[in-house]
Amino acid sequence: MSAVVAEHDHHDHGPAKGLLRWIITTNHKDIGTLYLLFALAMFFVGGAMAMVIRAELFEPGLQFVDPAFFNSMTTMHALVMVFGAVMPAFVGLANWMIPMMIGAPDMALPRMNNMSFWLLVAGVLLLASTLLMEGGAPASGWTLYPPLVLQTGKALPFAIFSVHLLGISSIMGAINIIATIFNMRAPAMTLMKMPMFVWTWLITAFLLIAIMPVFAGAVTMLLTDKFFQTSFFDAAGGGDPVLYQHIFWFFGHPEVYVMILPTFGVASTIIPVFARKPLFGYSSMVYATAAIAFLSFIVWAHHMFTVGMPIAGELYFMYATMLIAIPTGVKVFNWTATMWKGSMTFETPMLFSIAFVVLFTMGGFTGLMMAIAPVDFQYHDTYFIVAHFHYTLVPASIFILMAAGYFWLPKWTGHMYNEKIGQLHFWLSAISVNILFFPQHFLGLAGMPRRIPDYAIQFADWNMISSIGGFIFGASQLLFLYIVVDTIRGGTGEKVTAEVWEDASKHSLEWTLSSPPPYHSFTTPPTSIPTEHI
């Protein structure tokens, strides 16, 4: 199926002028830019909330905020980071890169693409507005468990409708990505020649379409339980609060893979370029991604080992969860094997990618520890779980998003970023992120519960160290902001080639286009495609 752009609007070939360009744009690069900048802004908003949390936990006792606001901060930090920063950042990358990687002119459904972005903004604004409401923002944790969440003040319906909007936005984005990948590929681009980033996003899009309606259904039942006298989560009426947890985690577990699968995709794109070798085990990477996605649907209750499930349930979810280590292990070994005997160089994107492989593996191992049901009874709701999922999100998803930024900024802008500041950013981040999260393992094993503003005196030392790491990490990210702005404004002044990185055009199609690329990526489909990534 070949795609050739039709220019029907002969009076105006370019984008609209001024601010309006960004509001009514249908161009995949414009929309990708909007997504990425919005995600970056939300990264700092969510980060500011994390700074409030770490400041409060710097010492035992209550010093800066009252406990209810502290709980709002943990809740909003999670919601903003998941739905406002990490997911939109990956959708932004998908918008920018997928059409260029598969040889297409644009996304398959450009108008819906625009709506999907603005619904995201609307959803996050609705969520943020709850901070100013009577009774405060939701303070139940991002999982919104009843009956606790039903005690939220005026914020509750706003938070619920925000979830609906974010869900519609994600579903639209996912449908668009699936239609683009299936329908817009250059004729030579067969499925098993697609870059790994495209593959991982294809699978992620299926996850999104399957789970976002489930989350929407769960919060709809919260809404009717609160305002329309239903008894879904009330045992007195024959319902069950644990039912909410089952539904939430049926969404929630695939949801965390929505944030990690595109991460794998970007890592599989960057590592071969800087190792100057083809990706080791391309097809096993594809099958491992699909296997992880499938398993993500049948392991959800490992988040609920302590709720009183039947013993058969505990055992099933324990063993099923441990199975995930197999395809994930395949990936980690493949990345390692890709680097083995490669002619490696260590530019900033590669540094972040290598740190990802090491630190994500650590997060994976703590996950394996918690998959063991009897052991999880000790770790449940402690700082150990906080350390675990932050290792899989911050030095994994966030690091890879940074890597993607450094990797593709020269392509997007036509300018080179400042490598020295990039490396400084990397080392500050990589060291401080471990000072921030590694001590939280010790705190959790010693029994410090999560989501509390105050703690017993024996946890003081590690909390202080963790907070110091947090402040350094937070401050270091301003360097990234500086680099992004600086690169857009001209960077080092060095004019980059189409290829940017040595031999990159052997790996993927986007490097065959000029830097910055033309407004419509491929107006006629490319006839030959690079296959070095396979």
Place this chain on the structure above:
Amino acid sequence: MSTSDTYYIPHKATWPIIGTVGLVIMLAGFANYLNGSSIGPTMMVLGLLVFIVMLTGWFTLQSGESESGMYSTQVGISYRMGMMWFIFSEIMFFAVFFGTLWYTRNLSVPWLGGEGTRAVTKELLWPAFEAAWPTNGPGKVGGEFESMGAWGLPFLNTLILLTSGVSCTWAHHGLLAKNRDQLIKGLIATVGLGLLFVTFQAIEYHEAYTEMGLTLGSGIYGSTFFMLTGFHGFHVCVGAIILGVVLFRSWKGHFQPENHFAFEAAAWYWHFVDVVWLGLFVFVYVI
């Protein structure tokens, strides 16, 4: 360059932002209404109006573009994929409520009655509760009620929806055979049967509330019954509106045997609503 081998990419789109604004006003209005604020209903109506204007404008634009031959086969495939995966997301939405019905009936209500290892819990919490279905729980939430039988209006509604599925397919055959008369009659029958279904559903709800004591507040039975049938009824209304638009376009002379995506999408949606009802009929009414 002929239009058949091009991919149409619009340069500007104003409807998405208008629709977003409408949706946000509507939802913020609903939230304000739930919080007891007097501005809520006004915002809801305003938002809904904006949203309807958006739908009308956007679909008019699209059907105009389609009729002027701007869409290639490849664009049509994108649309079909979009509709297909949208319906899949709807299936997952309904799956939540079917799952809820299954979980409460087969697991949590029996547990409340002391099944499995829960005997002590029952003795401590609600020793008098005997697990059964239908139930409004140990707290008898919502008071005495009767459950809805299957073989009156619901059975009739099953026949109505199944017939409407047939008439929809008959209309499609008319379209393919360039039989305009059959197309329009088939669509009128389908929309009419859809509206009849909704009317019967309304009568059933009225009966439930006024005579049977069965409300949304009747414990878990009332909650699952009205949530499942209510969301389904809403989808029937949406489907009927979509088919109504398709009927209007057919009457205007749109659609060719080889190019009628809007008809196909509406038919898919209608069959999806039909299949959900069969699930509802079995699991909510019969069993």
